[in-house]
Amino acid sequence: MLKTITSSIAALLFCLTTSVSADILAIKPDAPKSYTVKQGDTLWDISGLYLQQPWLWPQLWKLNPQVENPHLIYPGDVLSLSYDQDGRPILSVNGNAIKVSPAAADGTATQGIRKLSPQARKSLKNTKAITTIPLMMIRPFLTYEQSLSAEQIDGLPYVLGADDHVKNASQGHILYVRGQLQQDAAYGIYRKGKAYIDPQTEEILGYETILVGTARAFRAGGAEVDQPASVAVLDVKQEIRQGDRLIPAADGQSLPAFFMMRKPEQPLSGTIIDTTSDLREFSSWDIVVLNRGQQDGLKAGYMFSISRQSPTVVDSSRGPVYMSDASKYQKLMGGLDGDRIEMPKEQIGELMVFKVAERTSFAIVTGTKKPIRVGDIIGDL
Template sequence: MRLPLSGLLLATCVAFGVQAEQLQIKPDAPAQYVVKKGDTLWDISNLYLSVPWLWPKLWSWNPQVKNPNLIYPGNVLALVYDANGQPQLQLVKGVVKLSPSVRVIEKNQIAIPTLPLSVIEPYLTHEVALTEADIDMHPIILSSNRNVKINTLDQLLYVKGNVVNNALYGIYRKGDDYKELESQQTLATEMRLVATARGIRSGDIANGTPGTVYVEEVKQEIRAGDRLIPLNTFANYSAQFKMSRPSTAMIGQIIATNNQLREFSSMSVVVLNVGKAQQVQEGFMFDIKRQSPTVIEGHSGPRYVEDANSLEKLIKATSEFFGDDNSEGSTVWTMPKEKVGELMVFRVFDKVSYALVTKTSEPLRIGDFVEALPN
């Protein structure tokens, strides 16, 4: 016997409280901090700020720092307050010489990344997501100089397409399709790097002469049908990002994740169904939101949809079709979305983006929404 939901509190979970996105220093923020190798900008931001992506504001009053995203191991950071009580983070030693705008950095010193490189580096340097039209533009692997089906290191490969002599190429294989969850429309296809090769003969498609490349490094076996893509097409992405909200409202959805788990949490890489076509940029911060369950309020009282009887479900479907939330004395209540996490976009393609989950209040799922409102 199903019981009505009368008297039951419909919202049983409170996600993050809605915070005004203003500078809020954490009560336990350190007065000084020495930047260490292995730190990330996000880690340090999280030490000081309740809303870490507002990091640039903490530096906005500091004439010593032109780029708040470039912090180096050995830098000493000090938290101070100006005459108006505004918090400010300053560089204490080893970073200023002769002029307050000049930073002295040791030779070969590398700025700490915004996000953990161990998690995102493969997606910055190797993995790409292309449309079918983009994939078809790149040469296809035909065969090798040996009569084998699986090609490996130190072989010559023949490709259908022109090759630039001495240019470095990635050999890619199609992976999963990234699809809209409802329509199942394919937005992009994951392309997985399986090997690298260098061009040695250009080839001529018009005369039926294949291009030739020499295999230099192999991650997986190479197969006929794999694609040849110049590595400089997608390489050289920075590990530093300007964290910000977009200037216009944006909404999307998580359509895939780097693991195959049903639920996932912080430091997971996810795929969003928005990209360059929607003006998404690297560094954009999104809230992750989950749709609260729909309720049908009928003669027996309010019930969740899954607990409603067949007639009530038919009423719900009918009301949705006609755009009417009240039919035959029953009301369909569409509940709001609630915040369950945050993420930052770090790689953008035409129709999809890769993002790293930076914060969660509960396990996330494919199908959760992402939303960003301008400052």
């Protein structure tokens, strides 16, 4: 039985022109004529085989905004690329073809486009459908990792002590918690980490919260001080200490396997302020923290370019000199003599936002031309 052709795959070849966006979905010269979807593939991988700019593949969804999730493709599906007599690309899945051509400026379908109809939302439950990006890379951040304000952290239930006289509890211990919990619910146990600081304003935007363990509540506790809640420690990543905070775990929540990759509705810029790795430089599929969040209008799925400021040059009487090469005395006296020339920023990669907090967000690097660093700038693609 033929599988339903998916809007996500048709979008690999779709060229959409509107008054707001001049983005063109350009087919790669070496795009394969035929490709068999493999276990472990993602829509991002497949898009990269066909498109110069893989992040543009979801634009076909604009033809039918009622469809919240596209249909799915599966390992074993065969994609075939061909062109019609007018040079328009045709993509077929398991022999069932769909012709892809531009839409009118008002977003209505034009001749040659198969307009989608609203259908029941599909999920990944009991399927092996491929996802947008590698979920294994972001699963811990979707389910546990947080960026919280000091006020949010201070308002959380916290560990008073254990059933043994230990300062560092581990698996098998019972913990007593000040605050009311939900009986039988699972909780992540967190420790307040470093501050996320805005490099421009030097404001604290939030705090890293480090997952140190998980637990399940078997006494809910009460509002009175002498009625602590009780939890059994299920797993530990680090030893649990008095004062560590509890947040309801995300057990049982479905992962957003399909992200609507798109440009922000309004121009946005910001800075990479941290990374989850301890490396000075990082690359594709590494996780970074941005100094922009919900209050700035950020949403999961937003795509940004990553740029780096080229070094400033002073055109001095002795010839061009990098500003950073000035001596301490020259910097104290105002720098080098000559014309100070600010060089342009150059794009070195792209990223996708996948989790948004109030003033910060987590993003995954989807492509690089050079290694990425903390301090690099995000902006429009």
